[in-house]
Amino acid sequence: MAIAVRQPSILPANDRKQPIRSSSGLVEAGLADAAALPMLERVAASFAVSVTDQMAGLIDPTDPHDPVARQFVPTGDELVTTPGELDDPIGDGPYSPVKGIVHRYHDRVLLKAVNVCPVYCRFCFRREMVGPGSETLDGAELDAAIAYIAAHDEVWEVILTGGDPLILSPRRLADIVTRLDAIPHVGIVRFHTRVPVVDPDRVTPELVAALKGRRVTSWLMLHANHWRELNDTARAAIARLVDAGIPLLSQTVLLKGVNDDVETLTRTFRALVQARVKPHYLHQGDLAKGTGHFRTTIQRGRALMKALRGDVSGLCQPTYVLDIPGGHGKVPLTADYLAPDGDGGWTVTDPRGGRHAYSEEVE
Structure with missing residues (x-):
């Protein structure tokens, strides 16, 4: 079935359509049945909901297995917690010496300046920590986080994550990059984001300029899980970043019912490479609460990677990884x-x- 996809132009912030952030809004938009409203409200009481106009425009409401809807529209499956699922599945907590900093690896730190996102993925490994009302670093807290980085000369790379750092204004992003640029031992600033695919109108020339320092090199890690996310509008946003000299990698989560087949992964990784984004990681699903319906087995993931290895360009080959629960880091799940x-x-x-x-x- 052909799907009519809206292709919005770049609009000023005040003119952009606001995301759907409520259960009733999902019903009104035709993305959920009215009969499901009580269940949706129970899910939303625990896990934040937000679907941008860009993503809503990609959903085929007549398809009960739509891969975009599955990523962003809540279901009752999220109310089921399976044994082994955790509030903090990758173990950020024990490695957070200062609010907003996670220092798990010797030469790099996470800087979580903001804990909100334009969309909330139903499988998010930080779903217990992000959403409207979640704490964002205030001025003093950001000062303390940057002071920690400045005081640890082993830190070569700073990874802005959250939340989604590109939800910040260009002015605030530029301020953070400028302050990191002034720390001599910081060589790389990396941004982990969904924005170019889920809210591409945010990728304005002002935002692109804000990501670049005078001395440090900026990289961007794009999160995309399905080729349908990479429509013309998303590709144009990606092009604005690449054309400005910002190299892009991607990370994809292996998700049951979304991309757990060779054809979808092949098409997704090819679409990324054609958009000048190098697939970097394919993540095994984390043990976040209420996400068991998304996780495949590691055996399944290894079989998929083996199938890709035989017939798909090496440019399209990410590393299949597991983030070991408890903060022990990522390891490749190689064949x-x-x-x-x-x-x-x-x-x-x-x-x-x-x-x-x-x-x-x-x-």
């Missing part, structure tokens, strides 16, 4: 292609299952 043959050589398995002898010549 094994190499095994010792018992005679000092190796047996290498190709992407289609063929096995081949390989001998090393080492002086």
Whole structure:
């Protein structure tokens, strides 16, 4: 079925249509049934709701399995917590020495300046912490966070996340980048964001300019899960960033019923590469509360990556990773292609299952 997709132009902030942020708003927009309203309100009492006009325009309301709706429209499945699910599934808390800072890895820190987003993904691993009314760093707290970075000369990379940092005004973003730019040991500022695909009108020339420092290099990590998100408007927003000299990587979450098949992943990663975004991570779903209906098995994820390896360009190959619960970091969930043959050589398995002898010549 052909889907009519709205392609809004870049509009001034005051003219943009506001996101749907209530259960009743979802019903009024035709994105949920009126009979589901009591259930939706129970979900919204625990987990924030927001669907931008850009994403609402991509949803086919006649399709009960629409992959965009599944990402943003709440369901009763979110009220089910399965064993092992956690409030803080990747363990930010123990590694937060100062409000807004997570220092889990030696040479980089997260800077969570804001805890709100233009959309709220139903599978979000920080869903217990983000949403309207969540705390955002005030002036003194931001000062303390930047002072922590300045005092730790091992920190080479600062990752702005949240929440979504690109929901901040260009003025506030420029201020943060300028202050980080002034710290000699900071070399990279990375922005983790959904904005170019879910609210591309925000990607104005002023915002793009705000992301760039005089000395530090800015990178942007785009979160996109399905090729339908990468329509003309999103690609134009991405182009404004790339054309300004900001390199883009992407991260995708492996989601049951959204992208857990070879065809969808292939089309998604190809669409990203064509938009000049290098697929970087494919995440195994985190153990966030109420997200069990989204998680695939690791075995399934490994099989999908193996299928991609055989027939899809290397440009389209992300690393399939697990963020170990408890704050222990990310590890690749790679398939094994190499095994010792018992005679000092190796047996290498190709992407289609063929096995081949390989001998090393080492002086």
